[in-house]
Amino acid sequence: MAFLQLSGVALSFGARDLIRNATLSLQDGSRAALTGPNGAGKSTLMKIAAGITKQDAGDVIITKGARVVYLPQTGIRFEEGSVHDIAEEAFSYYRALLDEQEALGRALASDHVDEKETARLLERHHEIGEMLENAGYWRREERIAEVLRGLDFKPKDFERPASELSGGWQMRLALAKVLLEDPDIMLLDEPTNYLDLEARTWLENFLRDYRGAVLVVSHDRYFLDVTVREVYELFNGTLTRYVGTYSQYEARRSQELAALFEAWERQQEEIQRIEEFIRRFRYKESKAPQVQSRIKMLEKIRPIEIPEGMKRIHFAFPPAPRSGQIALRIRELSKAYGEMQVIGKFSLELERGQKLALVGPNGAGKSTLMRIIAGAETAFEGELSFGANILVGYFSQESAELMASESTVEEEAESVCPFEMLPKLRNLLGAFLFRDDDIEKPISVLSGGERSRLALLKLLLKPSNLLVLDEPTNHLDLTSKDILLEALKKYEGTVIFVSHDRQFLDELADRVLELSCGLPPRLYHGNYAYYLEKKAQESQKNTEEQAAHQSGGRVREGDPSDSASGPKSASVQARDWEEEKARKARLRKLKRREGEIAARIETIAAEKAKLQEELSLPHVYLDGAKTRRILAALEDLDRETEGLNQEWLEIAEELAEEEA
Secondary structure (H helix, E strand, O other), X not given: OOEEEEXXXXXXXXXXXXXXXXXXXXXXXOEEXXXXXXXXOHHHHHHHHHOOOOOOEEEEEEOOOOOEEEEOOOOOOOOOOEHHHHHHHHHHHHHHHHHHHHHHHHHHHOOOOOHHHHHHHHHHHHHHHHHHHHOOHHHHHHHHHHHHHHOOOOHHHOOOEHHHOOHHHHHHHHHHHHHHHOOOEEEEEOOOOOOOHHHHHHHHHHHHHOOOEEEEEOXXXXXXXXXXXXXXXXXXXXXXXXXXXXXXXXXXXXHHHXXXXXXXXXXXXXXXXXXHHHHHHOOOXXXXXXXXXXXXXXXXXXXXXXXXXXXXXXXXXXXXOOOOOEEEEEEEEEEEEOOEEEXXXXXXXXXXXXXXXXXXXXOOOHHHHHHHHHOOOOOOEEEEEEOOOOOEEEEOHHHHHHOOOOOEHHHHHHOOOOHHHHHHHHHHHHHOOOXXXXXHOEHHHOXXXXXXXHHHHHHHHOOOOEEEEEOOOOOOOHHHHHHHHHHHHHOOOEXXXXXXXXHHHHHHOOEEEEEEOOEEEEEEOOOHHHHHHHXXXXXXXXXXXXXXXXXXXXXXXXXXXXXXOOOOOHHHHHHHHHHHHHHHHHHHHHHHHHHHHHHHHXXXXXXXXXXXXXXOOHHHHOOHHHHHHHHHHHHHHHHHHHHHHHHHHHHHHHHHHHHO
């Protein structure tokens, strides 16, 4: 069993004790979250566990031979090799084992090895064989394709140069490589930052089945809730363990924090009273003894510390200007780039106060539709009009690039802040993770994430009654997300948004518009949970209808009540049915061959196991000629497996194209 343990770990940063006497334990099957306020030292603690940063005191204990892999938040870039090449690098550890196994095989085939040495070599040969089999080395092409596709790489991307990928896709590839390495312990710092909903769901399932230990930092509450079974909180330098799900941790911690906040507020009031007395009577000789007494009282108070990011901050939008009942009306809108249809023709009406979430896979047209609504994209078919007195506020990741000013963060926010909110501006900047010296930074030196947060705050400070928000939760921590979510729930205007944060979708949306790569979007009248429930019902219905087709039964007409597009003509339906029938026939043929390959690979694995077991018998391994024949047979099976894996990959690409 592999384990990693931190015992009494401490680290100082200047005069500040960043981590004090921290103890943490991970072993096979551990699923732990590391949480705490921004700047608490979570990434530093992970780097200590990974052996990247050296602690000032304490021990990091790792089982001999255990492999620990750390994925940072950002900063990984691949300059050479294709996407597939980088993914295959994950198996370099096993290639070294394979080289060792081949050397052992040559030694076993030698006539100059005595019985004792042969037994030792054979034991190691068998041990390596089991390690390679358990790691899926012989099925690596299948595993590479599975992980890359799970993280939303298309088969056509596999041979694309990795250097062409954007920063977000580089980090996806880094995550894929970590998962494929199949280490004993994974330390994942914000692995969901660049993943859409589908990829996050796939990662949740992957981690559920993973045999080793996981320690994860994430600002996605839903992801944590379905993934972890214990939580380590780093708070004011102290690491505390809570057993249970993330929601259970939050429920217990909220009670503790409520008591802490109450004590802090009482202490602040007491300090203010003492300081006020000292200010009033400092220069009155008759009060000198009392002033000195209170100065000593003040010196004896041990201040209760609350990290800036955990102080209570409430944010409310400027009142939304009153608009007409209809906020947005879309008629027969569609969008294409050349011959590629991005958004199929559809109509939609949104009323004042409604909250619409756009969902769909990457490339489905969500950002394109938001640009059209915001007026940033004007080339489209159909009509789009706003209701009376509508003021649109638009946020996208590109919004941040428009700020090239030499103004400071605080000055930039002040430039759009309503007068009545100026006293609260520093608190609001803190809510969006600009604290202490950060507010004096010039815009020109901000990172992309910092610019994005400031652009979002600027937008929210401006009076508007239709907000168009493209990924507003990116670059926010859990506390900031909660502040934004509560403000948007109370917002009286209309909101159209895209988010990959499941909790944000669940709690904010009251309507869901599903976009599907060129097909007409479909409107679901309910929240995100309702949308998922309807999709599950539709999937089950489709399965039943396919079974009815195959058995000669009649197919029921679908209920078009949730569709944002009109019904098809009978001739179009008939043609579509014929095309769908032919497509399904191709799919069945490909899947049948895929099943045959999988079955053959399983048979080969069984044959190899039998040969390896036979090789371990004394009367066999003492017979050099027989040993060589078995090793040759194993090599033949390995070559056949390679060929089958290549064919499987080609079929996987065809299936992906057909299913798309």
